[in-house]
Amino acid sequence: MNLLELSRRPAPWRRVRGPFSDVVVSSRVRLARNLAGMPFLTKCTERQMQDIVELLRATLLTEILSEDAFYVDISSADPLDKDLLVERHLISRQHADGKGPRGVVITTDESVAVMVNEEDHLRIQVLAGRFEMRQCYERICQLDEQLEQRLTFAFSSRFGYLTACPTNVGTGLRVSVMLHLPALKMSGEIEKALRAARDMHMAVRGLYGEGTEAVGDMFQVSNQTTLGKSEEDIIREFGEEIVPKIIEYERHARNVLMSKKRLALEDRIFRALAVLRSARLISSEETMYLLSHLRLGVCLKIIEDISLDTIDELALLSQPAHLQRYFGRDMAPSERGMARAELIRKKLAG
Amino acid sequence: MNLLELSRRPAPWRRVRGPFSDVVVSSRVRLARNLAGMPFLTKCTERQMQDIVELLRATLLTEILSEDAFYVDISSADPLDKDLLVERHLISRQHADGKGPRGVVITTDESVAVMVNEEDHLRIQVLAGRFEMRQCYERICQLDEQLEQRLTFAFSSRFGYLTACPTNVGTGLRVSVMLHLPALKMSGEIEKALRAARDMHMAVRGLYGEGTEAVGDMFQVSNQTTLGKSEEDIIREFGEEIVPKIIEYERHARNVLMSKKRLALEDRIFRALAVLRSARLISSEETMYLLSHLRLGVCLKIIEDISLDTIDELALLSQPAHLQRYFGRDMAPSERGMARAELIRKKLAG
Numbered sequence: 001m002n003l004l005e006l007s008r009r010p011a012p013w014r015r016v017r018g019p020f021s022d023v024v025v026s027s028r029v030r031l032a033r034n035l036a037g038m039p040f041l042t043k044c045t046e047r048q049m050q051d052i053v054e055l056l057r058a059t060l061l062t063e064i065l066s067e068d069a070f071y072v073d074i075s076s077a078d079p080l081d082k083d084l085l086v087e088r089h090l091i092s093r094q095h096a097d098g099k100g101p102r103g104v105v106i107t108t109d110e111s112v113a114v115m116v117n118e119e120d121h122l123r124i125q126v127l128a129g130r131f132e133m134r135q136c137y138e139r140i141c142q143l144d145e146q147l148e149q150r151l152t153f154a155f156s157s158r159f160g161y162l163t164a165c166p167t168n169v170g171t172g173l174r175v176s177v178m179l180h181l182p183a184l185k186m187s188g189e190i191e192k193a194l195r196a197a198r199d200m201h202m203a204v205r206g207l208y209g210e211g212t213e214a215v216g217d218m219f220q221v222s223n224q225t226t227l228g229k230s231e232e233d234i235i236r237e238f239g240e241e242i243v244p245k246i247i248e249y250e251r252h253a254r255n256v257l258m259s260k261k262r263l264a265l266e267d268r269i270f271r272a273l274a275v276l277r278s279a280r281l282i283s284s285e286e287t288m289y290l291l292s293h294l295r296l297g298v299c300l301k302i303i304e305d306i307s308l309d310t311i312d313e314l315a316l317l318s319q320p321a322h323l324q325r326y327f328g329r330d331m332a333p334s335e336r337g338m339a340r341a342e343l344i345r346k347k348l349a350g
Numbered sequence: 351m352n353l354l355e356l357s358r359r360p361a362p363w364r365r366v367r368g369p370f371s372d373v374v375v376s377s378r379v380r381l382a383r384n385l386a387g388m389p390f391l392t393k394c395t396e397r398q399m400q401d402i403v404e405l406l407r408a409t410l411l412t413e414i415l416s417e418d419a420f421y422v423d424i425s426s427a428d429p430l431d432k433d434l435l436v437e438r439h440l441i442s443r444q445h446a447d448g449k450g451p452r453g454v455v456i457t458t459d460e461s462v463a464v465m466v467n468e469e470d471h472l473r474i475q476v477l478a479g480r481f482e483m484r485q486c487y488e489r490i491c492q493l494d495e496q497l498e499q500r501l502t503f504a505f506s507s508r509f510g511y512l513t514a515c516p517t518n519v520g521t522g523l524r525v526s527v528m529l530h531l532p533a534l535k536m537s538g539e540i541e542k543a544l545r546a547a548r549d550m551h552m553a554v555r556g557l558y559g560e561g562t563e564a565v566g567d568m569f570q571v572s573n574q575t576t577l578g579k580s581e582e583d584i585i586r587e588f589g590e591e592i593v594p595k596i597i598e599y600e601r602h603a604r605n606v607l608m609s610k611k612r613l614a615l616e617d618r619i620f621r622a623l624a625v626l627r628s629a630r631l632i633s634s635e636e637t638m639y640l641l642s643h644l645r646l647g648v649c650l651k652i653i654e655d656i657s658l659d660t661i662d663e664l665a666l667l668s669q670p671a672h673l674q675r676y677f678g679r680d681m682a683p684s685e686r687g688m689a690r691a692e693l694i695r696k697k698l699a700g
Contacts (some may be wrong), residue, residue, distance in 0.1 A: 023406075095697070150642055263631060264630075264631060267631040269634075270628040270630060271625055273628065274627060275621055275624055275625065277624060279586055279617055279620070279621055280613055280614075280616045280617035281613055281614060281617040338613060341617070
């Protein structure tokens with residue numbers, strides 16, 4: 001597997017959908033871990049960072065994930081490749097822009113990505129296309145146990161796992177979902193819904209995590225607290241109480257739109273499809289905005305001849321790094337607008 | 351001929367195009383005349399207004415325009431019918447909203463419309479689809495002469511024809527063209543071009559004449575001065591110097607767009623067509639805006655499968671009164687948005 005192959009298709013896990021896929025676009029669980037006996041990264045020398053990379057890379061690739069995974073050295077990676085990994089949610093923007101020896105181990109199905117030397121020595125993440133917090137959690141526990149059989153993690157009997165940032169201390173567990181909330185946005189209820197989530201100690205972020213804007217009505221909702229609660233409680237509360245409630249809000253808003261403002265809704269959706277099918281120049285932002293309408297149209301069966309797979313593919317391939325890899329050349333933003341429009345027209349051709 | 355039949359199709363003269371039809375949408379010449387021995391309308395009694403109507407109606411219908419014309423009594427007309435005539439440029443907004451006995455004589459081909467008791471006793475207008483000021487002028491002279499053989503107009507040997515408003519005194523002649531200037535608008539040069547026209551003593555107005563906004567990049571350009579110049583000079587200057595210059599500006603701007611910004615231009619044009627073909631709700635204003643792009647696309651051969659006739663038809667039928675006559679019922683604005691979108695989709699179906 002190499003990054004060029006990767007760049008040509010959405011992650012395979014995206015195609016696995018479930019009963020909540022009308023709202024939940026993806027599930028993600030991650031653990032933060034640090035090696036005992038090594039300083040946190042802010043205090044590490046370059047040499048120590050290199051040692052961490054070598055140890056973790058070898059352990060992960062040869063002992064745990066074996067032939068199904070590959071390593072990308074982020075410290076020496078091409079800027080476009082780094083952007084590509086960020087666009088795929090396999091590394092964070094911070095990791096791409098960081099300093100010193102660092103990398104990421106990725107399984108070929110992209111369901112597991114382990115960042116080495118991001119903010120902590122280890123950031124393990126498991127991704128899924130369906131709303132399945134528990135399965136993701138079980139998978140990550142398994143990886144965590146396999147690692148702990150071979151390595152010793154910084155742990156305090158009082159606080160739990162120790163992490164570079166206090167918000168991760170304790171379980172080091174963060175669970176999140178990417179939610180598509182176009183009806184709450186259209187109906188103007190989005191702020192109320194997100195406030196309710198925040199009141200339940202959830203963090204709400206944009207498409208690319210912390211500090212990013214909500215693009216295409218995509219909102220990342222995750223737990224804030226990792227300390228003072230058991231992993232079991234976090235998973236249960238998040239997966240069985242909080243997220244189902246937001247899903248319910250969104251579905252209710254969709255039902256209201258369908259029964260009371262169907263024509264205006266159809267108008268937006270058919271216009272979005274028409275513009276995507278005919279534009280000759282289009283920005284990444286407008287693409288996400290229009291794809292959001294399209295996704296809603298498909299979920300509500302207003303649009304029947306386009307699949308969610310096609311929408312996911314376009315949402316991914318229309319992003320700058322993917323687009324340049326797709327066309328096989330570096331492009332200035334103005335040229336990208338043309339190439340993006342061409343790609344979208346091709347993929348949506350009737 | 352009745353107004354319902356009229357409402358279902360654009361004026362036949364619109365279909366007659368010429369070498370300047372890429373920019374000139376229509377030509378118009380009008381004369382203002384008042385009967386000698388009758389006060390101007392502001393001083394007329396209701397009885398006198400009625401007498402004027404009866405005299406002019408009879409003269410026009412039975413002696414001059416004969417079986418090819420019909421009369422509409424504006425004072426008793428249905429509000430929707432009045433709006434219909436305004437949308438067709440057969441009467442002015444002022445005439446529709448006026449008071450007292452008044453009407454309009456219209457030839458069935460709609461190339462001649464004579465308003466009785468608008469601002470003057472008589473406002474004779476001749477319309478054409480091509481840029482042909484001289485032919486329109488010759489036609490109107492012929493009508494004027496036929497009228498003068500039967501009636502006496504208020505005339506001063508010093509000033510010429512006398513009119514209610516001093517701006518019409520003299521020849522009483524106003525010549526105008528409706529110009530489609532999308533490229534000057536897009537390139538930001540429109541103000542400069544219109545300023546040049548105003549410097550040459552032209553009035554520049556919107557789609558429905560005095561006091562209206564330019565909709566769909568349509569600008570009505572007409573002579574300001576009717577006094578101190580011969581009819582011949584007015585026609586020659588306007589038709590052979592001023593308008594050709596504006597046409598040249600617009601064509602130049604189109605060439606620049608085609609050679610330097612072709613992709614952005616095509617993007618706007620194809621998006622406009624796509625939105626028109628897919629919207630479920632659309633306002634009259636947005637329709638005119640998008641049809642303007644479409645018209646430009648057809649003139650530049652970027653769009654090949656749509657005719658100017660279809661665009662003219664949509665520009666007309668999508669207006670509120672026409673739309674309601676087309677669907678055969680009164681509609682609230684919100685319902686019109688839906689009906690308009692339906693009509694447009696039908697007429698533009700590929």
